[in-house]
Amino acid sequence: MISLAVVGVPLELLAVLAGGLGAIIGSFLNVLIYRMHTGRSLNGRSHCLSCGRLLRWYHLVPVVSYFALRGRCGCCGAWFTPRYAAVEILTATLFALVVLMAVDVVEVMMLWAIMSVLVVIVVYDLRHLIIPDELVVTLVLLTTARAGYWAWLYLDSTLPFLATAVAGLTVAGFFFLLWYLSGGRWLGFGDVKLSFPLALLVGSSGAFSMVVLSFWVGAGVSLCLLGLSTLARRLRGKTPVWFLGRTLTMKSAVPFAPFLVAGALLVFFFHVDVLALFSWNAT
Ligand SMILES: [Zn+2]
Structure with missing residues (x-):
């Protein structure tokens, strides 16, 4: 058992870091939700659904890019669904909460996995x-x-x-x-x-x-x-x-x-x- 206290970093800082990781995982979950059961592969580069152009790396920073571009495609200005940012913010919040309440590192890992699956289930059920x-x-x-x-x-x-x-x-x-x-x-x-x-x-x-x-x-x-x-x-x-x-x-x-x-x-x-x-x- 590796207690979180042993890591030696203040719990609040760990929670903020976990939130950052959660936002990144959330943006991966977006891809998963969008491509699940469509036969599309998970490793293709993301592109704008409107103009078809590949999104650059600075268009893909979780949460930040969405608000920096005011929810629009950087090339053609088409609106992106706010669902992308919502999923990233939700996952980030859940990841941070997990760190604040879990008792050890193994439980953190298990709970992060559980929260990720829950996010996919909720959004998939809302859509389909x-x-x-x-x-x-x-x-x-x-x-x-x-x-x-x-x-x-x-x-x-x-x-x-x-x-x-x-x-x-x-x-x-x-x-x-x-x-x-x-x-x-x-x-x-x-x-x-x-x-x-x-x-x-x-x-x-x-x-x-x-x-x-x-x-x-x-x-x-x-x-x-x-x-x-x-x-x-x-x-x-x-x-x-x-x-x-x-x-x-x-x-x-x-x-x-x-x-x-x-x-x-x-x-x-x-x-x-x-x-x-x-x-x-x-x-
Ligand atoms: Zn576009």
């Missing part, structure tokens, strides 16, 4: 309303490895590991029931599969809060989008609201995976405990 199976399988392997590592290193019994596994199965069973009863209208089967590794990530003590928070975040975001689209209809006649490249209507399928991941990360990084939110009222 589907979660590729290989991403879920990768996530299951990584979260199982992390739970096993913890049990092996820090706990002298296998009970917590078993409790985590049971929590994972319970959460997945609950979502399976929702999926089955709604005939797949409330959430997709991909969300059922995803809930298992996410529960492994937050553990048995966080699984309940994760589920509740994912519904709260989902309800909040859905209400905001509904309000926005109603407002836009009032203001601009029938002009539809665009959200992440899709037109929103009352019946739009809203992907559930981003809410699940949001719930899991709120519990994981900020230890949000749904039951504790209410207990101060009762006492």
